[in-house]
Amino acid sequence: MDVVLSRIVKRFGALAANDDVTVTLAAGRIHGILGENGAGKSTLMRVLCGVLAPDAGTITVDGRDYGRLSPETAGRLGIGMLTQDPLDFPPLTVWENFSLGGGPVVPRSQARDRLAEACARMGFCLLPDATVSSLTVAERQQLELARLFDRDVRLLILDEPTTGISPAQKEALFGVLRRFVAGGDRIVALVTHKLTEARELCDKVYVLRQGRLAGAFEAPLDPPAILSTMFGAETAALAAAAPPPAPAVAAPAAGDAPLVRLAEVVFADEKTVLDSLSLTVRSGEIVGLAGISGGGQEAFLRGLAGIAPAIAGRLDVDGEPLAGRPHERFLAAGIHYLPAARLEEGLFGGLSLLDHVRLAFPDRRREAAAIFRDRCVGRFRLTDTPNAPAASLSGGNQQRLLLSLIPDATRLLLADNPTRGLDAASIAQIWDHFRDRAAAGAAVVFFSEDLDELLAHAGRVIVFYNRAVAADLPSGPFDAGRVGDLMTGRSVPAPSPSVEAA
Known part of the structure; x- marks a missing residue:
C-alpha cells in the first residue's frame, strides 16, 4: 500500500489549516507528523481518513486518485484512525464494543472468536465480558486497535497514542506498531508533539508549520534541525533546553505550618x-x-x-x-484550578477573550483592554485578538489565556x-x-x-x-x-x- 496526499488545501474561513501540503506515506514504514499547535497536523489526518473534505488537492491510494474520501470509502481502502480519546461505549462489554466497528453484524460467538484472534495476533489480553468502563486507557486503545485490525486496516493513523499510559504500556504499544509494519505492506502515521517518541519509533517525519509543509527528515532524526523547522531558531532553543530542577523547598522551621x-x-x-x-x-x-x-x-x-x-x-x-x-x-x-478540558471546563467558547478578562478581574472591568494588552499578550504571548471567541483559539492559546487569568x-x-x-x-x-x-x-x-x-x-x-x-x-x-x-x-x-x- 502506498498513499500520497498531493497539494492538499483545507480552509476554515480565512484560515488555511492546510496550504498546499504534499506528503508521501510509503508501505512498511512508520511516519511521524510533527508541528506546533495549530500547524495543521490533525486537519491533514482527518482529510486522509475522510472526516474532512479538502478544498483542493488529490489523495492517491495504490495509484488511484480521489478528490476526497468519505469515512466509508477510507474504511474500504483500509484506512483507520486511533483517536486520542477512544471511541467506545463504556457501559457495554468488550466484545459488544468490538462488534460495533462498522462492519457486518455477526453473531455473538463469532464476534468473540474474532476478538480473540485479533488479540492473539497483536499480543493483547482483553476479557470479552468485561465492561469497557473497567478498562485502563491502554486497554481501551488495545480494543480500538483490535477492532481496526479485524477490519484489515492497512494504514493506521494514531493521534497522540501514548497519552495516559505507563512506560511499560507505551513500550508494548510501540512493539505492536513495529510488528504491524514489519510485513512491508502496511503503514503507520503517528501524530505527536513528543520528539523523543518520534526519534524512537519513526522512519521518517514530516514537519508542518502554519499549515504548510516545512520539512521532511529521514531517520536517524536530528532533533535540533526538527525543532528549528517547527519553531524557528530562537524558540527552538527555548523548547530544547533541559528543564531546570524543581526549586528546593527549605526544611520547615520549628512550628512552621504547612500550606x-x-x-x-x-x-x-x-x-x-x-x-x-x-x-x-x-x-x-x-x-x-x-x-x-x-x-x-x-x-x-x-x-x-x-x-x-x-x-x-x-x-x-x-x-x-x-x-x-x-x-x-x-x-x-x-486556590486556583486549571482543568484538563480547557474549553469545556475552563473557558466560555462563545465569549471573547476580553470578556474573559472582565470576568476574571471584575473589580478592574474598565481596565480590561489594558490588562489584556499587558498581561495576556505581553506576559503570556497570547495572540492579540481581544474580540475573538475563545473557541477559535488553538490548544496552546487556550492554555495561555487560562494562565493569564490566574x-x-x-x-x-x-x-x-x-x-x-x-x-x-x-x-x-x-x-x-x-x-x-x-x-x-x-x-x-x-x-x-x-x-x-x-x-x-x-x-x-x-x-x-x-x-x-x-x-x-x-x-x-x-x-x-x-x-x-x-x-x-x-x-x-x-x-x-x-x-x-x-
Whole structure:
C-alpha cells in the first residue's frame, strides 16, 4: 500500500489549516507528523481518513486518485484512525464494543472468536465480558486497535497514542506498531508533539508549520534541525533546553505550618471515591501526581480545588478549615484550578477573550483592554485578538489565556494535564510560569499523563493506584520504571521517609 496526499488545501474561513501540503506515506514504514499547535497536523489526518473534505488537492491510494474520501470509502481502502480519546461505549462489554466497528453484524460467538484472534495476533489480553468502563486507557486503545485490525486496516493513523499510559504500556504499544509494519505492506502515521517518541519509533517525519509543509527528515532524526523547522531558531532553543530542577523547598522551621494539611480526608466526585488521605504540602513545592487514568489523581486535584467534596476528614489550607465549605471559600483562600478540558471546563467558547478578562478581574472591568494588552499578550504571548471567541483559539492559546487569568495572589495552583496536546515551545513557557509561581511562595500540584515530563519537573511525586496513594516519593531523582510499576500496581512501595504527621 502506498498513499500520497498531493497539494492538499483545507480552509476554515480565512484560515488555511492546510496550504498546499504534499506528503508521501510509503508501505512498511512508520511516519511521524510533527508541528506546533495549530500547524495543521490533525486537519491533514482527518482529510486522509475522510472526516474532512479538502478544498483542493488529490489523495492517491495504490495509484488511484480521489478528490476526497468519505469515512466509508477510507474504511474500504483500509484506512483507520486511533483517536486520542477512544471511541467506545463504556457501559457495554468488550466484545459488544468490538462488534460495533462498522462492519457486518455477526453473531455473538463469532464476534468473540474474532476478538480473540485479533488479540492473539497483536499480543493483547482483553476479557470479552468485561465492561469497557473497567478498562485502563491502554486497554481501551488495545480494543480500538483490535477492532481496526479485524477490519484489515492497512494504514493506521494514531493521534497522540501514548497519552495516559505507563512506560511499560507505551513500550508494548510501540512493539505492536513495529510488528504491524514489519510485513512491508502496511503503514503507520503517528501524530505527536513528543520528539523523543518520534526519534524512537519513526522512519521518517514530516514537519508542518502554519499549515504548510516545512520539512521532511529521514531517520536517524536530528532533533535540533526538527525543532528549528517547527519553531524557528530562537524558540527552538527555548523548547530544547533541559528543564531546570524543581526549586528546593527549605526544611520547615520549628512550628512552621504547612500550606495544605489533609487528615484522613475522603474525596468523592461523580465516578470515584478515594481512600482516606493524610499528607501535607508546603509553600514553594512543585508536587507531581502520577497515575493511570482512573487511579484517583484527577479526583484528588478536584478535591483540593473544592469541586469534588470532602465527605470525611479534615482539609486545611493556610490554617483555614475548608472541608465541606462551598467552592467560593476555596477561591477566597487563594486556590486556583486549571482543568484538563480547557474549553469545556475552563473557558466560555462563545465569549471573547476580553470578556474573559472582565470576568476574571471584575473589580478592574474598565481596565480590561489594558490588562489584556499587558498581561495576556505581553506576559503570556497570547495572540492579540481581544474580540475573538475563545473557541477559535488553538490548544496552546487556550492554555495561555487560562494562565493569564490566574490571580497573582494564588497560594495553591492545581493543574490537570497542563501541557496535554501542546507543542514544545508552549510547554516550556508553562513550566517557566509554574517555577516562577513556586519561587514566589505558591505551591504547585499537577498531574501529567506524560510520565517523563512529570518526573523532569516535580520536586516530589505522589503516586496513585486504585483510588489510593501508592507511594509518596519526597525527592528525586525518580526512576521512571519504578514509578510506572507503582502506577499499575505491579510494585509494592518501599517504606518512604514519613511526611509530617497530619
